[in-house]
Amino acid sequence: MPTIDLRTSALRDLNRALHALAPDTNETRWIVENPDxxxxxxxxxxxxxxxxxxGHVGYYCAGMNKQAxxxxxxNAGVGVAENMISGFVHVRGDASQAAGATAHGGMLLIDGNAGARCGISMKGVDILVKGSIGHMSAFMAQAGTLTVLGDAGEALGDSLYEARLYVRGSVTSLGADCIExxxxxxHRAQLFARLEAAGLAGEVDAGEFRRxxxxRSLYHFHVDNAGAY
Amino acid sequence: MAEHPPAPRTAPRLSATFTPEVMAEIRRAAATGIYDIRGAGAKRALPHLDDLLFLGASISRYPLEGYRERCGTEVVLGGRFASKPIHLKTPVTIAGMSFGSLSANAKEALGRGASLAGTSTTTGDGGMTPEERRHSRTLVYQYLPSRYGMNPDDLRRADAIEVVVGQGAKPGGGGMLLGQKITERVAGMRCLPPGIDQRSACRHPDWTGPDDLAIKIEELREITDWEKPIYVKVGASRPYYDTALAAKSGADVVVLDGMQGGTAATQDVFIEHVGIPTLAAIRPAVQALQDLGLHREVQLVVSGGIRSGADVAKVLALGADAVAIGTAALIALGDNDPRWQAEYEALGTTAGAYDDWHEGKDPAGITTQDPGLAARLDPELAGRRLANYLAVMTLEAQTIARACGKSHLHNLEPEDLVALTIEAAAMAQVPLAGTGWIPGREAPGNGPF
Structure with a gap:
């Protein structure tokens, strides 16, 4: 089990080593210490x-992840798991802004809270936040699910496309073109599956969520909707 | 009693302010309640590269023999931090244009033409198609705010990465691709339902400002093991500061797009009234790199209204390392060709003026997703036309460079140029022809930027 201490090893070497892994590698478990x-x-x-x-990580941890x-x-800084394609990313603390931004697939699990713009422009990822999320989350979210056990801030789902948002707590306000x-x-089945994937089956009642x-009123630009933009 | 002849009447006089075009637009706006959306770049008359002239060799400088002495054209982009910089045979590259706004055949033709000429082509908003990767020897992969089609596999397949902050046609603006161009394939690449209007964000979703940009660039380098050159593309607006900040953020290459640079679609008012002309943007950008001691180490690629080898030579003489062409490349493929005049007229326009690229009805089969129209463009023949055009531009630039006594296009310098107008002299910081006067130079404390 390789253990990399980022106080003594270069980040570049860590990422290169991880990129060089063969599909049938035996080194399937890596520990990174002192990310600082x-x-x-x-x-x-x-x-x-x-x-x-x-330890805590800065911006873009696990960015563009596939499989891993x-x-x-x-805690994780801005853009954790940004543009993830597949795999699983789990933040045991809080996450900053733009968690899971533009991610296409896989699952992002955040045990704490997530900041503003969580799931911005998401394209198919499943995000589950056990705490609350900040303002403008799921802005222009295209596909996937965003499940929030806590509350959502202002302008949730502004200019939303086809992503599904499940929130158990309160929503400060909905953004343009986002409705309950x-x-x-x-939807209950989908939500249950997400909760199950997060290890919350039996702990959280899917019936407590709102969707x-x-x-879809802004899908085709029309001058009568100009006030909505 | 003799009759008096009728008194002379005042001749009908059209307003220079309310021109027929202006009045037609007022009537159109009044009838529809919606602004005009179109493709291409600024169409208004602007100070441009035509306002500059070269000073050929004379007694004080001697020229190079036209058909005997070498004049180099090769350029290396991205050597600052990337372990695999790209090597091009000509400094004329193909600018980013998306599959979606352009047909797959058009993208393939751009790749074929660029590859034949030994230069690079660039993806656009919507991702990389297998056709363009297959037919592009050197392909630059755009990293845009929308991140449509963005994935790490294509990132690794690319030869360079271009972080797009803005473009000259609409610095500060996003985009919209109307539903009629969002076919199943385009929609699939962008993770959107087919047929809906697709909005492209104007800001990146996970970074804002130069400090974040530096971190974003670091991430892209880490993902690609520091192999790929990373460009940053900005629309010409505040070129001194944008170039300085892009370089400070770790870019290998800065791409600077003037307001004549085209777009697939945006508001006409945006195209014509936001941003600055290419001519006005080059010197401040070069100055920024010189002030940082990074001129030539960070390469500058300039685009926006580049049409000929003369334009190429002038841009390089002002300090750029390469140029990019978009609209001119489409014209070389066959865009706005008079052979389709009858069909342009049926669309209410004429060959040379067609700019409703967003509607997807392009008779030339370039800015469309209609299978029947797209099939009109033979990618092999169109690619050959583009390669020919690129060869001509390169030869023209060499012709001028040799006349100025330069053994490489990069040896051209501002001292080889004069300006025809005071405006061009001030913007390009070269003397007004026949004088030693460079407007703005006498007040260095104020700065030209």
Whole structure:
């Protein structure tokens, strides 16, 4: 089990080593110590390995992740798991702004709170935040799910496309073209699956959530909607 | 009693302010309630490279023999931090244009033409298509605010990465691709439902400002193991500061796009009234790099209204390392060709003026996703036309450089130029022809920027 101490090893060497892993590598579990808020830790991975980071990380940890499981035993800075394609990223602390931005797939699990613009422009990822999320979250979110056990800040889902938003707590306000929608069986099943994937099956009642989605009234530009922009 | 002839009447006089075009736009706006959206770049008359002339060799300088003595054209981009900089045979590159705004055939043709000429082409908002990767020897992958189609596999497949902050046609603006161009394939690449209007964000979702940009660039370098050159593209607005900040943030290459640079679609008012002309942007950008001691170490690529080898030579003489062409490349492929005149007329326009690229009805089959129209463009033939055009531009630039006594295009310098107008002299910081006067030079404390 390789252990990399970022106080004595270069970040560049860590990422290069992770990129060089063969699909059938035996080195499937990596430990990163003393990240000390370094940016771009464990980015661009494309192997079914697990990387555990002991400490806080800066911007873009696990950016563009594919296949890998990345766990942050601390807080994460801006853009954790940005543009993730697949795999699993778990922040055991809080996450800053733009968590999961533009991510296409995989799952981002945040045990604490997430800052503003969580899930901005998300394109298929499943994000689950056990705490609350900041303002303008899911802005222009295209696809995927954003599940929030706590509260959502102002302008949730502004200019939303087809992403589904599940919030258990309060929503300060909804953004342009974002509306509350009925929770049908298919949505309850989807939400249950997300909770189960986060290890929360049996702990959290899917019936306590409300669903938000796009009213689709801004899908075609029309002058009558100019006031909505 | 003799009759008096009728008194002379005042001749009908059209307003220079309310021209027929202005009045037509007022009537159109009044009828529709919506601003005009179109493609291409600024169409108004602007101070431009035509306002500059070269001083050929004379007694004080001697020229190089036209068909015998070498005049180099090769350029290396991205050697500052990237371990694999790109090597081009000509400094004329192809600017970013998206699959979505352009047909797959058009993208393939751009790749074919650029590859034949030994230069690079660039993806656009919407990701990389297999066709353009396959047919592009050197492909620059744009990293845009929308991140449509962005994925790490294509990032690694690219030869360079271009972080797009803005473009000359609309610095500070995003975009919108209307639903009629969002086919199943385009929608699939952008993770959107087919047929809806697709908005492109004007700001990146996960960074703002130069400090963040430096971190974003570091991330992209880490993902690609510091191999790929990283460009930063800005629309010409505050070129001194934007160039300085891009260089400070760690860019290998700065791409500077003047307001004549084209777009797939945006508001006409944006195209014509936001940003500054290419001519006005080059010297401040070069000055920024010189002030940082990074001129030539960070390469400057200039775009926006580049049409000929003369334009190329002038831009390089002002201090740039390369140019990029977009609109001119489309014209070389066949855009606005008079052979389609009848169809342009049916669309209410004429060959040479067609700019409703967003509507997807392009008779030339370039700015469309309509399969029937797109099939009109043969990518192999169109690519050959583009390669020919690139070769001509390169030869023209060499012709001028040799006449100025330069053994490489990069040896051209501002001292080789004079300006025809006071405006051009001030913007390009070269003397008004026949004088030693460089407007603005006498007040250095004020700075030209």
């Amino acid at each position: 808020g370094r940016h771009a830790v464990a980015v661009g991975l494309d192997a079914a390995v697990s990387v555990e980071i002991d 499981s990345v766990v942050v035993n601390g 929608k009925a929770m049908r069986d298919e 938000y989605g796009s009213a």
